[in-house]
Amino acid sequence: MLLDHTRVRLGSAAAVQVRTAPPRPQAGTPAWVGRYSLALTAVEVLAAAGAGLIVLAGRPETWSTSVPLPWVVAALVLAWPVLLHAEGAHSERVFGTGSDEYRAVGKAGFALLAVLGFLTYATGVDLGRELVVGAVPALTVVTLLSRVTARCVLRRLRTRGWCTKRVVVVGRGTAVLELVDRVRREHYAGMDVVALCVTPDDRNRVRGVAGVPVGGLDDVLAVAAEHGADTIAVTSASETAAEYLRRLSWQLEGTGIELLVAPGLVEVAGPRLHIRPLEGLPLLTVEQPRFAGWQRVVKGTLDRVAAALAIVVLAPLLLGIAVAVTATSPGPVLYRQERVGVNGQAFTMLKFRSMVVGADRQVDALRADNISDGLLFKMKVDPRVTAVGRLLRRLSLDELPQLFNVLGGSMSLVGPRPPLPGEVARYDTSVSRRLLVKPGLTGLWQISGRSDLPWEEAVRLDLRYVENWSLAMDTLILAKTARAVLSRSGAY
Structure with a gap:
């Protein structure tokens, strides 16, 4: 993915200036994200309703209890998608990613169990073992399976060019070309490279092999506006690019364009990377690989x-x-x-x-x-x-x-x-x-x-x-x- 690329430097100090008044692109949330989230929500509501109906079918006396179970089931149908949204399971960032998406669903399941358990303990109301021990875990599993299916569908759509991000890649020529090759090879990641912005010395060389328009480092926003990009991917986070990245991030404020930055570490990803704040300075922590234990x-x-x-x-x-x-x-x-x-x-x-x-x-x-x-x-x-x-x-x-x-x-x-x-x-x-x-x-x-x-x-x-x-x-x-x-x- 975009974070698995080597560290590069982004040219001289003269190239570290971002044009102060370019056209400001306005990249809103892609339409497919809303439709995809709505479809997932519909599945989650149906799954919660199905789990609740199974519980009700096994307890016909539920209306005679102090807190009728049908009302609890109705609350479950509403609460389940809300919890999933709250845990970030409907964030565009996790769609199609696999582990992050599944982790969000799992956290929502644990949160629902915790809420039901607390209500049972605090109010003394018997919500039913079938609901707490049976329906909620089953609902979590069904939701996870639906997410696996949805991920397969999304990846298939992305291989056909749908449901993708329009990306402008920024950096030194060699690193930019490596990233373009990686994205095109792993097309299921949903990245469609529409333009490149490289150092002046690399422009002619990159233009001859890239197959997409090529601009300069000071043209990033103008290029993004021209090609309707919703993502900027910078292939370096080295100290010489710090000022450039700071100015670029300021320029992107209010545009809705996402900024991705490679940490400069090859093949290190997932749980080994963490952001650790140190006196207000965010540092990237890289855990050592585990070869024993x-x-x-x-x-x-x-x-x-x-x-x-x-x-x-x-x-x-x-x-x-x-x-x-x-x-x-x-x-x-x-x-x-x-x-x-x-x-x-x-x-x-x-x-x-x-x-x-x-x-x-x-x-x-x-x-x-x-x-x-x-x-x-x-x-x-x-x-x-x-x-x-x-x-x-x-x-x-x-x-x-x-x-x-x-x-x-x-x-x-x-x-x-x-x-x-x-x-x-x-x-x-x-x-x-x-x-x-x-x-x-x-x-x-x-x-x-x-x-x-x-x-x-x-x-x-x-x-x-x-x-x-x-x-x-x-x-x-x-x-x-x-x-x-x-x-x-x-x-x-």
């Missing part, structure tokens, strides 16, 4: 338990694949290959053999057909792959024996791609950070395109995982892996 112990335990259960459940499938490999191609069932794991320790990775025996010795002869732009060797149509092996690769079934690696502790269910020793020998300092955690059976690379990914993109995803790992991220990756495998994108 109780969460790692939990991860290791869950990995081994899940791997053991998967091996038991998938035993018939594993046996069937083994028979198919043996019957269709001479050679061993399993392919053993040395890979490099956590802290550079070598281990033997297991896979179902999907190639002919001796395939490793044929790499040099096929080097001319290599389509990889990095350290890997990749071919879309590899003559070494057997007929059964091609099917196994398409469905990622050849990876299943790695469950034994997970059970043995040399791999994890989720992590970076396990590299070859030859790759590791050519790693630079930044790429070698992939070795700070155990390699995974699946990972961000698996759910983002697999073999279709450029080398730099695969490395970036692995580094993002290493820097921002959490149990919640692991759960999300595992949930998305099934969809990636079924789509068979990038599997060859």
